[in-house]
Structures are given as C-alpha cells and as structure tokens.
Amino acid sequence: MRSLADRKRQLVRDELSEAALKLLAYQGFEETTIEQIAAAAGVSxxxxxxxxxxxxxxxxxxxxxxxxxIRAGLATRPASESPAEALRAVFQIPIDEFTTGHPDPAKSLRLARLVLGTPAVRARYLDRQHQLRTEVAGLLAARTGEPYRASVQAAIGFAAYEAAVERWAAADGAEDLGELVDQAFAQASLALA
Amino acid sequence: MRSLADRKRQLVRDELSEAALKLLAYQGFEETTIEQIAAAAGVSxxxxxxxxxxxxxxxxxxxxxxxxxIRAGLATRPASESPAEALRAVFQIPIDEFTTGHPDPAKSLRLARLVLGTPAVRARYLDRQHQLRTEVAGLLAARTGEPYRASVQAAIGFAAYEAAVERWAAADGAEDLGELVDQAFAQASLALA
DNA sequence: CCTTAGTTGACACTCAGTGCCATGCGAGGC
DNA sequence: GCCTCGCATGGCACTGAGTGTCAACTAAGG
Incomplete structure (x- = not known):
C-alpha cells in the first residue's frame, strides 16, 4: 500500500493536470500562465x-x-515475430487507450488536438516520440543484429503511426483510429519486412 | 541590385548567425545567453x-x-515520376549541401550535431520537419489524388531521410550520407510504390 | 533641403524557470 | 505521548527569454 504522502502527491499531480487541461483548452497555451494553473489547483x-x-x-x-x-510491450514480444508484426502490435496500446481508454475518448481527442495544434507543445511531443523511436530501434536491433536497418524500420513504423494519429485528430475522431493505423501499416509493412 | 539597407540587414544577420554558431558550439546552448550572442555580433x-x-x-x-x-524542387518534378522517385530526388538537395556545400562540410556536420544534440533545438527542428512533411504530403496528394496515402508516403519518406541523417551525424560524418539515404530508401521504397 | 520610411538602442515589463530558506506536517523511534 | 527526521510546501529573490514602446539616427527621394 502506498503511503499517505505518496497518495497526497498523486492527488496534487492529478489536480494540476486537470486544471491545466481545462485552462489550456479554453484559453489556449500561450494565454495561460503557470500561476493560473497553480492557483486553479490550489498550490503555488x-x-x-x-x-x-x-x-x-x-x-x-x-x-x-x-x-x-510501448517500450515494455515490445520487450515482451516473441522474438519470432517480424518487426512489422511487433510494431503493429505495440501500437495497439495507445490506440486502445485513445478510443476506449479510462479518461473517456473525448478527453483523449481534446488532448491530441491540443498537443498537435500548439507549436511549442507539438515540438516537445515530437521530440519525445523521436526519443522513444530511438529506444525502439535499439530493441529491434537487439533482435535482428542489424542496427541501421532497425533504426530505419523503427522510423518508418513510427511515421505510419504518426500519420494515422494526425489524420484521426484532424478528422475530429470521425474515422476509426485502428483502421487508419491498419491502412498505414499495410503500406508501410512492405518496408518493414 | 539590392539596396544598401538590404545588404546591411543581411550583414547583421550573417554576423549574428556566425557569432551564434561559434558561441553555441563552444559553450553549449543553455549556457549561452542572447546578450552574449548579440554583443559578439556588435548589436543589442x-x-x-x-x-x-x-x-x-x-x-x-x-x-x-x-x-x-525541397518544396520548390518537388513542385517542378515531372508528374510521371512515382512518389518514391520524386522524394529520393529532392532529398538529394540537402545531401549535396551537407557534403559538398559552400559553407564547408565540417561546418554542416557541426551544425547537424548541435541541432540533433540539443533537446530544445532538436524539438524545434523536428517541428519544422513535421511542417515541411505536411506540405510535401499536400504536393504528393495533388499528384495522386489520394490524400491519406500521400501523407503516409511523405511520412515514410521523411522517416527514411531522418534515419539516414541521424546515422550520419552519429558517425561523425564517417559514412557517406548519400549511401545511407540510398539504403534507407531501398528499404522504404517498397512502401512508397 | 526636407520629408519619409526603416533600423536601432534603451528602457520597462511579463512570464518561465531555478535556488534558497523557513515553516509545517506525517512517520517512526524512544 | 514526546521528539526528531524527512519531505512537501510557500515565499522570495533572481536570471534570462521575449515583447511593446519611444526616441534617435540614417538612407532615399522629391
């Protein structure tokens, strides 16, 4: 059981996240100051x-x-799988989270649009994805023993996933994310073999 | 002929760029203030x-x-070319610039390593590439009339190019950038058909 | 020569982000 | 039950990014 202090900390964190999402979505990113977010969450x-x-x-x-x-999922994938199969499988994790996840699908979509629509945030997000991609490349390289080939595969896999997510967000969630990823991977998997 | 004011402006700009590259490369990005750069360039x-x-x-x-x-180059590519051919062709532009360009190859490499190695700069760079990728997707869509397919193609093409550049920078320019891009595209082109 | 447009420096200001220190509070030892 | 010890917090001061404003200067053109 987590200690009281830990739960308190989680509480403050959630409070900050929620206040931030609300304020940023309403007022925009640049127009919202950190003091506003902190005040809304009741902290300094x-x-x-x-x-x-x-x-x-x-x-x-x-x-x-x-x-x-995604990192953890890929690490536990059977080594017999091809990179294409393994990548497609682990990308199912965010798909499920976005479309049927706990915090409710509409919230996921709002977050996605906010992230992708705000230059400063998008830049940070792309950098995170880039970092993740590098780590995934490392995991793939450990399977095949071909580092450069693996990094190209990882890059292509992420590219397909990103294209699908952007399309999904741009269409306001009207299209099925799983299907979009399937289509993108159908195209990409030729290069992931 | 450009006016005196215009040439003056270009001069200041070059002065700032050069001072910045020198200071940032030596001291690091976070450790260098804008006042230092401005002072080194002789402006406020x-x-x-x-x-x-x-x-x-x-x-x-x-x-x-x-x-x-790249934008301009792609726009003037013959419509008979496949997306794979057109993309490979326009990516030759940065390759030539990096390896045999005017400002000298070593400078290009230093810049690349600085950009890719500094989180804040890398994030901004990735965002720029992302934006360019979106525009390229639009140009490809205009050829084929299949917007989603085109955006996946653009994403994959850029992914291949990026993987090659990163490998090139990580290897300190020891490997041939053109060959790396060729290898990446050889893999990717299956998905770009 | 005079006017106009564009460039610059100086100053003041907001806001992001950090270091420091004092205060308060829960947890466990005595 | 008291007393520390550790940790979270708030307040304060400070640096640096980035912006608005204004006055001074300068090239260009009538």
Missing part, C-alpha cells in the same frame, strides 16, 4: 515546478505512460 | 529579436533554405 507556482519541469510537460506527461507501455 | 539584445524570433531559430533558420529548396 513553485510547487507546480516540483511536479512538471515545464509548462508543456503537463500535457506531454499525460502520454508518457503510453511510451512506457 | 533587442536587435537580435528583430532577426530571430527565438534562440533556437538562429540555428534552425540556417536550414530553412533547404526546406524551401
């Missing part, structure tokens, strides 16, 4: 920075569990 | 911001001519 500006290193991170870190899950 | 901090919107942009904008060239 200084405390905000004890939970998040930067304003962008309040949004980005909501997605970091997904990155962890 | 306020003037710096009249030339570049942010500290990252001094480095990023050195690459923006390449983005323009």
């Amino acid at each position: 500006k200084r405390t905000f920075f004890r939970y998040f290193a930067a304003k962008e991170d309040v949004l980005i870190e909501m997605l970091s569990e997904l990155a962890d899950a | 901090k306020r003037t710096f911001f009249r030339y570049f919107a942010a500290k990252e942009d001094v480095l990023i904008e050195m690459l923006s001519e390449l983005a323009d060239a």
Whole structure:
C-alpha cells in the first residue's frame, strides 16, 4: 500500500493536470500562465515546478505512460515475430487507450488536438516520440543484429503511426483510429519486412 | 541590385548567425545567453529579436533554405515520376549541401550535431520537419489524388531521410550520407510504390 | 533641403524557470 | 505521548527569454 504522502502527491499531480487541461483548452497555451494553473489547483507556482519541469510537460506527461507501455510491450514480444508484426502490435496500446481508454475518448481527442495544434507543445511531443523511436530501434536491433536497418524500420513504423494519429485528430475522431493505423501499416509493412 | 539597407540587414544577420554558431558550439546552448550572442555580433539584445524570433531559430533558420529548396524542387518534378522517385530526388538537395556545400562540410556536420544534440533545438527542428512533411504530403496528394496515402508516403519518406541523417551525424560524418539515404530508401521504397 | 520610411538602442515589463530558506506536517523511534 | 527526521510546501529573490514602446539616427527621394 502506498503511503499517505505518496497518495497526497498523486492527488496534487492529478489536480494540476486537470486544471491545466481545462485552462489550456479554453484559453489556449500561450494565454495561460503557470500561476493560473497553480492557483486553479490550489498550490503555488513553485510547487507546480516540483511536479512538471515545464509548462508543456503537463500535457506531454499525460502520454508518457503510453511510451512506457510501448517500450515494455515490445520487450515482451516473441522474438519470432517480424518487426512489422511487433510494431503493429505495440501500437495497439495507445490506440486502445485513445478510443476506449479510462479518461473517456473525448478527453483523449481534446488532448491530441491540443498537443498537435500548439507549436511549442507539438515540438516537445515530437521530440519525445523521436526519443522513444530511438529506444525502439535499439530493441529491434537487439533482435535482428542489424542496427541501421532497425533504426530505419523503427522510423518508418513510427511515421505510419504518426500519420494515422494526425489524420484521426484532424478528422475530429470521425474515422476509426485502428483502421487508419491498419491502412498505414499495410503500406508501410512492405518496408518493414 | 539590392539596396544598401538590404545588404546591411543581411550583414547583421550573417554576423549574428556566425557569432551564434561559434558561441553555441563552444559553450553549449543553455549556457549561452542572447546578450552574449548579440554583443559578439556588435548589436543589442533587442536587435537580435528583430532577426530571430527565438534562440533556437538562429540555428534552425540556417536550414530553412533547404526546406524551401525541397518544396520548390518537388513542385517542378515531372508528374510521371512515382512518389518514391520524386522524394529520393529532392532529398538529394540537402545531401549535396551537407557534403559538398559552400559553407564547408565540417561546418554542416557541426551544425547537424548541435541541432540533433540539443533537446530544445532538436524539438524545434523536428517541428519544422513535421511542417515541411505536411506540405510535401499536400504536393504528393495533388499528384495522386489520394490524400491519406500521400501523407503516409511523405511520412515514410521523411522517416527514411531522418534515419539516414541521424546515422550520419552519429558517425561523425564517417559514412557517406548519400549511401545511407540510398539504403534507407531501398528499404522504404517498397512502401512508397 | 526636407520629408519619409526603416533600423536601432534603451528602457520597462511579463512570464518561465531555478535556488534558497523557513515553516509545517506525517512517520517512526524512544 | 514526546521528539526528531524527512519531505512537501510557500515565499522570495533572481536570471534570462521575449515583447511593446519611444526616441534617435540614417538612407532615399522629391
């Protein structure tokens, strides 16, 4: 069982996340100050920075569990699988989270649109994905023993996934994300063999 | 002929770029203030911001001519070419610039390593590439009439190119960039058909 | 010579982000 | 039950990015 202090900490963190998402979505990213977010969560500006290193991170870190899950998922995939199969399988994790996840699908979509529509946040997000891609490349290289080939495969796999997510967000969730990823991978998998 | 004022402006801009590249490469990005860069170029901090919107942009904008060239190059490619051929062809522009370009190859490499090695700059760079990728997708869509397919193709093409450049920078330029891109495209082109 | 447009420096200001220190509070030892 | 010890917090001061404003200067053209 987690200690009281730990649960308190999680509470403050959730409070900050929720306040931030609400304010940022309503007023826009640039127009919202950290003091506003902190005040809305009932803490000081200084405390905000004890939970998040930067304003962008309040949004980005909501997605970091997904990155962890992808890393972990790929590590436990059978080595007999091709890179294409393994990648397609682990990308199912964020898909499920976005479309049928706990925090409710509409919230996921709002977050996605906010992240992809705000230059400063998008830049940070792309950098995170880039980092994740590098790690995934490492995992693939460990399977095949061909580092460069693996990094190209990882790059292509992420490219397909990203194209699908952007299309999904741009269409306001009207199209099925799983299908979009399937289509993208159908195209990409020729290069992932 | 450009007016005196225009040439003066270009002079200041070059002065700022050069001072920035030198200082940032030596001291690191975070450790260098804009006032230092401005002072080294002989202007005030306020003037710096009249030339570049942010500290990252001094480095990023050195690459923006390449983005323009890629856009322009793709627009003038024969419509008979496949997306794979057209993409491979326009990516030759930055390759030539990096390996045999005017400002000398070593400088290109230093810039590449600085951009890719500094989180804040890398994030901005990835965002620029992302934007370019979107525009390229639009141009491809205009050829084929299949927007989603085109955006996946653009994403994959850029992924291959990026993987090659990163490998090139990581290897300190020891490997031939053109060959790396060829290898990556050999893999990717299956998906670009 | 005079006017106009564009460039610059100086100053003041907001806001992001960090370091430091004092205070408060829960947990466990005595 | 008291007393520390550790940790979270708030407040404060400070640096640096980035912006608005204004006055001074300068090239260009009538």
